[in-house]
Amino acid sequence: MQRRTLISAALGSALTGVAGWGLLQPPPQAGTIVRGWEAQPGMRLYTGADLAFGTTIAIQVLHDNQRQAELAIQDGFHEAKKIDALMSIYSESSQVFQLNRDGRLCQPDPHLLRVLQETVRLSTLSGGAFDITVQPLWLQFTKAAAMNTLPSPAAIRSAKALVNWRNLSIDRHEVRLHKPGMSITLNGVAQGYAVDLALAAVRQRGIRHALLDTGEFISSGNKAPSHDWMVGVQDPRRDDVLTAVLKMDGRSVATSGDYETIFTPDFVHNHIFDPATGDSPLELASVTVAAPTGLQADGLSTALFVMGSAKAMSIAAQLDNVDVLLVDKRGKTWMTPGLRTTPA
Known part of the structure; x- marks a missing residue:
């Protein structure tokens, strides 16, 4: 499982490549927790890093008790690594x-069932996209x-013949693939679910x-009094340029590019596949989704990417508390009004 490194985060005015790490300072090593600046009297920022999903993951917390902050970060990493x-x-x-x-898989884990059930919902919503x-x-x-x-x-046709979410059956006793040679990937939803459990x-x-x-x-709460957490959405063609900087509002943000x-x-030709064409x-070049949960945001970003701009904007308008930022391969952008942005 590889991380889709499509979003950078901002701490103060310094945009960063990974959440909360300034351009002029290296990120903490995986397995470490760094005690940072005092955001307000008695409240400090603590940043931890660990390895999961084939990359470095990060958690920042603002708290008045160092030990509780460290335990919270460790607990969050435990949940993410479990997924x-x-x-x-x-x-x-x-x-x-x-x-x-x-x-086939007997006695699937309840977390796996939860994620598989969400994928069925997304497949239905997107008409199989x-x-x-x-x-x-x-x-x-x-x-x-x-x-x-x-x-x-011929190889594409052969593989495409194995692609059909309806040939996957799911219940609490067994998950089964009904065609020999079928296989699944949860790379489009697992990291979103992991961030929900970690929070x-x-x-x-x-x-x-x-x-x-x-x-x-x-995100939860604020980075500092009257200052939101922010994430920057990478320009899909220039890795040192941001398309937008989003103010986090408690929703999850995910990007597929x-x-x-x-x-x-x-x-x-890239890692995102349209089941209809193989x-x-x-x-589209990138789709960023803000949604109530990481699981929903992660899955929708892939689904809407496959569906294209017109259908993506239509679907987003029908979903509660969901906003999107789309960028096509020529650089044209679409954005729903509920996204809170600040100049990049």
């Missing part, structure tokens, strides 16, 4: 790996990329102010 271990497509001990290997069974397409493209080429039309764990320690980054962002994993330098969608 990584459960839903990785690479680890042989994960339930997703076992499902893909065997075609969101489909976790696209993993055979990913396998064909990565196999071809190792030989500096693209998969043949819940942080709040259990009495933390009111926090910003969490598992590859998707979520065509530039994180590419199979051709023109971004036409290849990457051609219109």
